Amino acid sequence: MSNDTGKSVRQRPALHPGRSSDLLVRWSFMFPAILLLVTMLAYPIFYTIDISFSRFDIASFGAGEWVGWENYIEVIDDYRFWESLKVTMIYLVIALPLQVVLGFGIAYLINAEWSGRGVIRALFIIPMVVAPVVAGGMWRMILDPLWGIMNYWLGFLGIGPLDWFGDPNLAMAAIIIIDTWRWTPFIVLIATAALLALPKDVFEAAKIDGANWWSTLWSVAVPLLVPVIAATFVIRWLGAVKMFDIVLAATYGGPGKATNVINLFIYEEAFRSLRFAESAAMAVIVLVLTMVLTGIFLRASRKLEELF
Amino acid sequence: MPRRSANTLGHKLRVAGGVAISLVFLFPIYWMILTSFKDQVDIFTTPPKFFFTPTLAAYVEYMQRADIVNRLINTIIVATGAGLLSIVVGTMAGYALARIRLRGAATFGLLILLSRGVPPIALAVPMFLVARKFGLIDKHITLILAYSTFLIPYVMWLMRSFFMGLPRELEESAMIDGCSRYGAFFKIILPISLPGVLSTLIFSMILAWEELLFALVLTNRHASTIPVAIAGIAGDTVNGANWAALTAVGTITVIPVVIFALMVQKWLIKGLAEGATKG
Numbered sequence: 209m210s211n212d213t214g215k216s217v218r219q220r221p222a223l224h225p226g227r228s229s230d231l232l233v234r235w236s237f238m239f240p241a242i243l244l245l246v247t248m249l250a251y252p253i254f255y256t257i258d259i260s261f262s263r264f265d266i267a268s269f270g271a272g273e274w275v276g277w278e279n280y281i282e283v284i285d286d287y288r289f290w291e292s293l294k295v296t297m298i299y300l301v302i303a304l305p306l307q308v309v310l311g312f313g314i315a316y317l318i319n320a321e322w323s324g325r326g327v328i329r330a331l332f333i334i335p336m337v338v339a340p341v342v343a344g345g346m347w348r349m350i351l352d353p354l355w356g357i358m359n360y361w362l363g364f365l366g367i368g369p370l371d372w373f374g375d376p377n378l379a380m381a382a383i384i385i386i387d388t389w390r391w392t393p394f395i396v397l398i399a400t401a402a403l404l405a406l407p408k409d410v411f412e413a414a415k416i417d418g419a420n421w422w423s424t425l426w427s428v429a430v431p432l433l434v435p436v437i438a439a440t441f442v443i444r445w446l447g448a449v450k451m452f453d454i455v456l457a458a459t460y461g462g463p464g465k466a467t468n469v470i471n472l473f474i475y476e477e478a479f480r481s482l483r484f485a486e487s488a489a490m491a492v493i494v495l496v497l498t499m500v501l502t503g504i505f506l507r508a509s510r511k512l513e514e515l516f
Numbered sequence: 517m518p519r520r521s522a523n524t525l526g527h528k529l530r531v532a533g534g535v536a537i538s539l540v541f542l543f544p545i546y547w548m549i550l551t552s553f554k555d556q557v558d559i560f561t562t563p564p565k566f567f568f569t570p571t572l573a574a575y576v577e578y579m580q581r582a583d584i585v586n587r588l589i590n591t592i593i594v595a596t597g598a599g600l601l602s603i604v605v606g607t608m609a610g611y612a613l614a615r616i617r618l619r620g621a622a623t624f625g626l627l628i629l630l631s632r633g634v635p636p637i638a639l640a641v642p643m644f645l646v647a648r649k650f651g652l653i654d655k656h657i658t659l660i661l662a663y664s665t666f667l668i669p670y671v672m673w674l675m676r677s678f679f680m681g682l683p684r685e686l687e688e689s690a691m692i693d694g695c696s697r698y699g700a701f702f703k704i705i706l707p708i709s710l711p712g713v714l715s716t717l718i719f720s721m722i723l724a725w726e727e728l729l730f731a732l733v734l735t736n737r738h739a740s741t742i743p744v745a746i747a748g749i750a751g752d753t754v755n756g757a758n759w760a761a762l763t764a765v766g767t768i769t770v771i772p773v774v775i776f777a778l779m780v781q782k783w784l785i786k787g788l789a790e791g792a793t794k795g
Binding site for chain 2 (some may be wrong): 449
């Protein structure tokens with residue numbers, strides 16, 4: 209360990225890999241995390257893969273005999289699986305860009321210099337820490353077709369009454385509204401920091417050159433922000449693919465299967481229908497899809513960073 | 517764009533827009549809290565009531581139901597347990613990733629980062645099966661361990677970037693002065709990192725406090741948490757959603773979290789910004 213580091217003052221212990229006893233000490237910092245994550249994260253993933261290639265044995269309540277790709281074939285033939293993937297895609301394709309654009313737009317607004325700026329920024333933390341399941345529940349009340357305050361207000365605009373949870377498209381809209389309400393503040397906070405970190409002199413220069421607001425935005429601000437926007441998108445993507453709580457509380461996948469996102473579908477198949485083998489196969493497919501898409505997004509964001 | 521202009525019309529519009537939009541975002545929470553103090557007659561009425569005689573009926577009724585009190589206690593136990601476990605394990609690992617040269621540690625770090633893409637449902641199925649086999653369903657410890665799967669990676673990455681921002685000379689001089697590696701970490705690094713560690717702990721506890729899927733799958737009665745209760749109330753299609761119950765339990769869930777989050781807001785914003793720019 210350090211029994212002789214005191215002797216030589218020149219030695220830089222932190223930078224040099226030491227002797228074997230030191231090796232043990234150094235790994236000991238990492239060991240608890242490795243132990244926990246291997247048993248609680250890696251092992252379950254391998255077990256899911258194991259189940260997905262087996263017949264589920266009800267007697268032992270575990271993986272039974274090996275059946276090869278049978279479960280996967282069954283899942284791929286199941287139109288409900290594809291519908292659920294489609295629903296998830298629609299949600300992601302609309303919600304993610306919407307939230308990123310809104311987030312940066314709102315950050316621009318609340319970054320205006322005035323005495324209340326800090327308070328406003330702090331207030332944006334509040335929706336971010338509301339439990340998603342609570343968010344789903346309370347918006348269900350706000351959007352209630354009969355008594356909800358949203359339809360009451362929309363009435364003044366001559367809209368409605370809208371059957372938010374009875375119409376498939378409106379139900380999807382409701383899910384996206386709730387999700388956007390819950391997650392945009394998160395992007396606002398990241399964007400606020402990013403906007404504050406922008407070099408001021410570049411904007412001064414653009415102003416002196418007579419650039420107007422719009423062209424300053426597109427040719428100065430956006431290129432500077434591209435790395436942060438890309439990173440924000442990836443972070444938000446990693447959260448959004450886990451969409452479950454809000455849908456469960458607000459629509460429970462309905463009406464019909466209009467908002468039945470993939471995580472809810474797999475949950476239902478596993479824990480209501482007890483089709484564990486098929487659920488495991490679906491979970492593995494989703495896991496692979498997520499990893500591949502995350503890889504592509506990470507690559508794309510690197511590329512974007514190089515381009516700008 | 518950051519303009520210096522103090523009092524132009526554009527600036528005023530921007531301030532007004534910022535205030536308006538923050539009110540829009542806060543309204544749903546305000547409305548939930550307001551509704552929790554209404555009686556049934558004031559809830560189901562048109563136009564919606566902003567002024568009414570407040571009542572604690574919903575709180576009294578639902579707090580008396582043992583399962584809400586029990587669930588609150590469970591949620592506190594699980595959030596505290598998972599938060600503490602993850603902060604200890606994650607902070608040490610984050611320190612190792614930031615400061616200690618270990619063969620293979622970088623690969624491990626990358627795997628941890630990738631793990632954030634794992635859908636929780638892919639973990640919930642095997643966890644349920646294994647927990648059932650070993651009689652671990654409906655135990656606090658099971659939920660605490662399940663939560664550590666997403667909390668440890670979260671703590672590791674936040675603390676890693678925090679430790680990378682500290683000057684290296686800190687532990688170097690400590691170790692030259694005869695401190696062991698543990699000594700340098702526990703006596704020098706940890707004390708000066710305490711605000712960061714505490715904020716990360718609080719935010720980890722918030723994430724555990726709000727978790728639904730694992731709680732739904734791994735508990736049924738004794739260790740069940742508040743989010744499960746809310747999902748139950750919101751999803752009660754037989755009696756229709758009980759809004760008084762929903763808003764009262766929702767308010768109880770949200771208030772402590774909001775207070776804690778506002779306490780650590782400075783660090784939170786900083787951590788978010790760093791996570792996005794360096795991650």
